[in-house]
Amino acid sequence: MTETDRPRRVVDAHIHLWDPANTQxxxxxxxxxxxxxxxxxxxxxxxxxxxxRSESKAWNVEKFVNVAAATGLNSIEETIELNRTxxxxxxxxxxxxxxxxxxxxxxxxxxxxxxxxxxxxxxxxPMGAKRDLVPDPEILRALKDRDLVFDLMxxxxxxxxxxxxxxxxxxxxxxxxxxxxxxxxxxxxxxxEFAVWKxxxxxxxxxxxxxxxKLSGLAMPLQTMDRSALAPWIEFAIETFGTDRCLFASNFPxxxxxxxxxxxxxxxxxxxxxxxxxxxxxxxAGTAERIYRL
Numbered sequence: 238m239t240e241t242d243r244p245r246r247v248v249d250a251h252i253h254l255w256d257p258a259n260t261q262x263x264x265x266x267x268x269x270x271x272x273x274x275x276x277x278x279x280x281x282x283x284x285x286x287x288x289x290r291s292e293s294k295a296w297n298v299e300k301f302v303n304v305a306a307a308t309g310l311n312s313i314e315e316t317i318e319l320n321r322t323x324x325x326x327x328x329x330x331x332x333x334x335x336x337x338x339x340x341x342x343x344x345x346x347x348x349x350x351x352x353x354x355x356x357x358x359x360x361x362x363p364m365g366a367k368r369d370l371v372p373d374p375e376i377l378r379a380l381k382d383r384d385l386v387f388d389l390m391x392x393x394x395x396x397x398x399x400x401x402x403x404x405x406x407x408x409x410x411x412x413x414x415x416x417x418x419x420x421x422x423x424x425x426x427x428x429x430e431f432a433v434w435k436x437x438x439x440x441x442x443x444x445x446x447x448x449x450x451k452l453s454g455l456a457m458p459l460q461t462m463d464r465s466a467l468a469p470w471i472e473f474a475i476e477t478f479g480t481d482r483c484l485f486a487s488n489f490p491x492x493x494x495x496x497x498x499x500x501x502x503x504x505x506x507x508x509x510x511x512x513x514x515x516x517x518x519x520x521x522a523g524t525a526e527r528i529y530r531l
Contacts, residue, residue: 243506244521245514248531249293249301251418251453251486254319254329256283262307262315274460275494284490286326292489292498299522300330300531302486304388304418305364309337312364313351320355331529332357333388335364342375349379359529360386362418370395371402378406380413386528387413388451389441392422393430396437400444408445414528417441419454419488420470426459435473442477449528450478452505452520453486462496464504471508480516484524 257266269277289301307315312335319332334352339345352358361380363369370391371377380387391399396417406412421441423434441448452471459466475483485505487498509517525531 242510243296243502244517245297246518246522247293247296247298247485247502248522248525249298249487249489250416250451250484250525250529251304251333252284252289252301252329252489253306253491254284254286254289254303255306256285257281258283262311264308277494279493280490282490286328289489290327292493293487293502295499296502300526301328302331302333302359302525302529302531303329304333305335305362307335307364309335309365311335312337313348316352316355316358320357323357329357330531331359333360333362333386333529334358336361336372336376338363338365342373342379345372345376346379349383349385353383358385360388360414360416362388363390370399374406374411377413378411381411384530385413387415389415389417390422391417391437392424393434393437394424396421396434397440400437400440403441403444403448408447412447415444415448416484416528417448417450420450420452420474422454423458423470426466431469434470435477438474438477442482446482448478449482449484449524450474451486452483453488454492456488456492456495456501460495462492462500462504464507467504468508471505475509475520480512480519481524483520484528485521486525 255263260267266281269281303319305312316332316334421434421438423430455467455470456462
């Protein structure tokens with residue numbers, strides 16, 4: 238593939254800036270697992286803006302979004318700290334913070350408002366071992382009122398249940414923008430998983446334009462960045478949601494376990510090579526810019 242075949246610009250909607258030395262925030266990065274596929278050291282390493290820029294330099298990344306990775310309540314402090322250092326470091330340009338488990342709606346809203354003090358704060362993902370697929374309707378309404386995005390973390394077998402929960406919320410009045418993380422979090426590349434995943438993705442797409450899909454996170458369950466493996470999932474998602482509701486993201490350094498940034502974006506570019514410029518710009522940049530207000 239030549240450079241002229243590549244998208245003209247990239248807005249990366251999902252990366253993790255982290256330092257494994259901060260064991261309070263990232264205890265799970267203290268030691269790479271033994272065995273398994275790929276190269277775990279590519280994930281279990283310090284990943285800062287300079288490293289990200291070096292690895293993505295061939296793709297004209299204009300902006301990128303950091304997504305919460307610090308555990309529990311630490312994810313709130315992570316938002317504040319990344320916002321504080323963003324200007325000096327050259328990013329991130331938007332932050333998806335954390336929504337730790339709470340005992341009350343009031344506590345959850347307080348977590349949102351604490352992060353609202355960070356001008357780059359754009360939304361939340363659930364952070365904690367105890368997680369509801371979809372927050373209480375009052376919390377969803379609080380997200381809507383604050384123009385915040387809810388990043389949905391649901392495995393393929395949970396997508397239909399999540400769709401049913403979101404369907405109980407008035408899409409126009411009470412539902413925030415929802416972004417399905419990691420292409421619906423399939424757990425394997427099996428035919429059975431693919432069938433369940435497709436059913437759930439259709440259910441979520443049918444909810445309407447306030448639900449979008451982040452095309453990311455496939456390298457880990459599929460254990461490859463090869464076009465032949467990723468293409469069926471990406472193509473179905475784009476067909477189901479449309480290019481104006483899909484957005485590419487790297488999930489680096491997590492997906493780096495199975496290849497380089499160039500490997501991943503070469504695959505994204507190859508899979509979408511038949512689309513016109515406007516559609517590709519939505520997938521690689523425009524949809525992320527709109528949804529995360531970048």
